[in-house]
Amino acid sequence: MYISEIIKKVDLKSQMKWMILILLFLVFVVIYRFVFLCLLKTYNDITILFSGILGGSLSLFLLYFRGGKIIKKDMSIITIWIVLITGIFTIIPIFIIVRKYFTLIFSNYLSKILISETSHYIPLFFIIIFVIFLQNKDCLINYRNKIKASLIILLVIFFWPFYFNIFYMPYHVNGFYFYDGTDDIQKTAFSLTNNLPSDEEKLIALLNWQLNNFTNVYGQNLIFMKPYLVINRASNNYNLSMYYKHGVCGDFSLLLSELATTSGIENRRIYSPGENHEWIEVKISENNHSWVNADAAWFWHNHEYVYNDSNAYGNQSRVYYEDMSNNQIDITEKYSTVGNLSIFVKSDNQDVTSFDIKIISSQGNSIFPEIPRHPDSNGYFNYTLGTKNYTVIAEKYYFLGLIGYRDLNNSVIVTENKTTMIVIEPKKQYLHILKN
Known part of the structure; x- marks a missing residue:
């Protein structure tokens, strides 16, 4: 035919x-x-x-x-x-x-x-x-x-x-949610801590309440679980976790912070971006007003909540809290053994300060996602990190990502009390957006 x-x-x-x-x-x-x-x-x-x-x-x-x-x-x-x-x-x-x-x-x-x-x-x-x-x-x-x-x-x-x-x-x-958990938080905090004399007893009561009433959904399919319609790791809204009693570490730490504040306990939220984890630190008056960590979400990892144990998590890549001005205060040494990482970006005709330096933890998370870094007088980018394995990426792109420079195959091990030096040389790339 x-x-x-x-x-x-x-x-x-x-x-x-x-x-x-x-x-x-x-x-x-x-x-x-x-x-x-x-x-x-x-x-x-x-x-x-x-x-x-x-x-x-x-x-x-x-x-x-x-x-x-x-x-x-x-x-x-x-x-x-x-x-x-x-x-x-x-x-x-x-x-x-x-x-x-x-x-x-x-x-x-x-x-x-x-x-x-x-x-x-x-x-x-x-x-x-x-x-x-x-x-x-x-x-x-x-x-x-x-x-x-x-x-x-x-x-x-x-x-x-x-x-x-x-x-x-x-x-x-985006916060368009009609349930306001403020009253429930105040009632819960009052009922749990009103008759307790010390900050430590109050905090432990709050931790036990979260353990007995909440479900940690980390690693679960958020679409087909129950209640599958209300869980969002990016919500940053204690209303959701308070009402539905579900969440991940960020939800737990945010709600625990609200409960502790309502109970008169000074606290601050702690972030470990490399390991994708969050908890809080509280100032305990009975412990010379020192800051100790508290974490109810860790129960689903080892069936115990964390209280006053900075070694519970193993080495962390980077740990910090934010002060009243939203400045990130590094406290990695409190939770990990640390070392120094110095990165030299070799480029003949490009301004090295224009490169985006990314340090990726062994879990695949960026450790410095939002902090611009500048080299010292010798041209090195310097970081203090937990003693772990990392991948270093230097890149920059222009013309809608069609043209740029990138070097990403750089594995490095940071060792305790030592400075690890690495030289990376980004190569020119085309059609980066198509490759990714």
């Missing part, structure tokens, strides 16, 4: 309809990602409602062509699938807004019902009803397509937490 005969047998008009349908969906995805990923910092009631309007508009657009010229009965499964997706983008944001303001108007009991796990499936109920309605209206032309539509519903039910996560999680990240 000649190629010309094959082309004659292909229904180009039908294929073009498929292409138009796919293009419409891709355009919607691009718009959605632009609005809710690029503009995530403005994620509030207005942008959520806008998402609902956008999704609803596309749904109506597709339904209009469902009975018209583009989408015919032989494409009904595709129609149902896309309408389901856009319907999800429509119903969820509107449901979030309605639920938020309902909880502000009605009683606390009703509020707790509305933010319970069961209520998350209310939008799903309406979507299923919608598909059943389409089936009964003979939108699906045969039994096989009805079976396919039923399988689609099962997929939607299975991935429902993921769909809801898209809207619900950023909503919490």
Whole structure:
């Protein structure tokens, strides 16, 4: 058979309809990602409602062509699938807004019902009803397509937490959350510590309360666990962990800090970025007003909470706290044996101060993610670190990341009370954004 005969047998008009349908969906995805990923910092009631309007508009657009010229009965499964997706983008944001303001108007009991796990499936109920309605209206032309539509519903039910996560999680990240845990924190702290005479007894009572009432979700699948819709490691919001009793070390330390402050115990949050861990230090009056560490999240590592034991974590790459001016105060020597790392960036025609120096811990985390560093008079970048293995990266890029310099294959071991010196020479690279 000649190629010309094959082309004659292909229904180009039908294929073009498929292409138009796919293009419409891709355009919607691009718009959605632009609005809710690029503009995530403005994620509030207005942008959520806008998402609902956008999704609803596309749904109506597709339904209009469902009975018209583009989408015919032989494409009904595709129609149902896309309408389901856009319907999800429509119903969820509107449901979030309605639920938020309902909880502000009605009683606390009703509020707790509305933010319970069961209520998350209310939008799903309406979507299923919608598909059943389409089936009964003979939108699906045969039994096989009805079976396919039923399988689609099962997929939607299975991935429902993921769909809801898209809207619900950023909503919490930016603080638009109606539950205020201040009263509960004050009541909890008072009931636990009011009759205890010493700071140490108060702190231990708070640690035990967290152990007995909280779940550490570190390393777990945040989409399919319960409550899967409210856990966000970037939330930095004690309201979430106080209400849902779930969280990771950052949530634990933030809430413990609030409880300790409410109980009259001076404290500060401690950060170990290389090991991706956080805890608090408290000033104990019975211990000569010295600072000691306290960490309830460590229980899920070795089944004990940490109190006044700076050796509990092993060597840390870098440990610090922030003072009142948000300056990072290094206290690595308190938790680790330390050594010095001196890095010389060799570059004939580039300003070495323009390079971004990254030190990566053995766990794969950047230790100095936000601190600019400058070389000494001899051209060395100097760091004090825990005695561990590290990877050093020097890089800089321009022209939207298309051209730049990079050297990343530099492993180094920092040893105690010694200075380890390393020379790195970034090489010119092209199309860096495509390589990554």
